[in-house]
Amino acid sequence: MAHVWEVPARHGDVPSAYVKADKEEGLEIYLYIPDGMEIPDELLALLGVKHKGQLALRLIKSLYGLKQAGRLWNMLLHKILVKLGFCQCYTDGCLYYKRDAGGVTLVSVYVDDLLVTGTSNARVDAFFEDMAVLELKDLGVVSKFLGIGFEYDKDKGWLLEQRQVILGMLDKFGLSEASAVRVPIGGEHENDVDGELLPNDGAGSPQRPTVQTFQSLVGSLLWVARCTRPDIAYAVHRVTRRTHEPRVSDWRLAKKIARYLKGTVDTKFAMHAPRGSMSEDTIVVEGYSDADFAGDRVDRKW
Incomplete structure (x- = not known):
């Protein structure tokens, strides 16, 4: 929406957020x-x-370290946003919107970090002024949010990347010096259900992986796939089928996906909308899906 409206999303931060809320x-x-x-x-x-x-x-007042501190802060933020005329999205509790004769304002919330855009820069400016009650800081056009790098181009739209997250993952799992591969999956015995099981006796290490090591790597891959790299989504889906009883072959596939990311670490995910895709306040969305027939060779499930 920020691209359609040509109003770059701005990053806001509430300092010392938890102590602004009253206790119960x-x-x-x-x-x-x-x-x-x-x-x-x-x-x-x-x-x-x-x-x-x-x-x-x-x-x-509320205080960092209290079990209820996060909830109390969220209740305070919700109360203030509603007072300002915002509505909470039914399908995403972290998204708030305000629509009136002057246009639309969107606010995405993650704890004390906010992403704000709208149909005009004036609306975004007005939001930051209204949120002075919480001492909301305007950090400018978003460049980093939840570990995701943002780059705005008026023609290309928003370019998202997780270079630092990927490099950190490679270092954590001993793959910084590993050779890159051109594809994330293919050629391995991905339906091998009789292979050697990984040990289940603690955290393990890249040199001696355990179930916990495997689950940690898969969790990192899931986060990257969900945020900026849909090109590894299928491969990650395949490797998550046996997260409780992974085989050595599953560990190899997880490492292969990470090695693919190493070779494509600078790949960016583009989010844009063609001009004219929004008319009369209606957004035209096109979706595509892929399917196979009895593709699993073990049980022939779809």
Whole structure:
């Protein structure tokens, strides 16, 4: 939508977000006075105690470390957005929208990070002004969000990449010096159900992979596939079929996908919409799917 409206999405951040929320009514929380916090002797005498160990602090606001801190912050943010006229999306609770005679404003929320766009820059400016109550910082046009790099081109649209995430994954699993491959899957015995099982005895290492090592690598691959690299989606789907009882062959395939990413680390995912694809407030969406018939050679499921 930011590309269709030609209004670059801007990144907002709320500093010290959790402590802005009030704690629940009727719930009393007391804290030990932390080391390094000095209480003046005059105040101790006024309170009728000899040392600070006889005192406790009563919490009046939310605080980092409380189990409910995240929920309290989200409730506060939701309350303020609704007060400003925003509606929460039914299918995505992290998306808020505001539509009026002046246009549309969209806000995507991840804890205390916000992505904001709208039908005009003036609407985005107005949003940041309205959110001054939370001291929302305007970090400018988004360049990094949740580990995803963003690059805006008026003609090409948004270009998304996860170069640093991929390089970090390669280093974590000992594949930084591995040779790259041209395809993420193909040529291996992907339906091998009788191969050697990976050991299930702890975290393991790239040199001695265990079930937990495999699951960690697959989780990293799933995140990359979901965010910016749909070209590995099928291969990752294949390697996730036996995450609880992976074979050595599954570990090899997972490493092959990572090696493919190494060779294509600079590939970017383009998000754009043709001019004129939105008319009379209606977005024209085209979707494509692929299917096979009894493609699994083990049980012939689709």
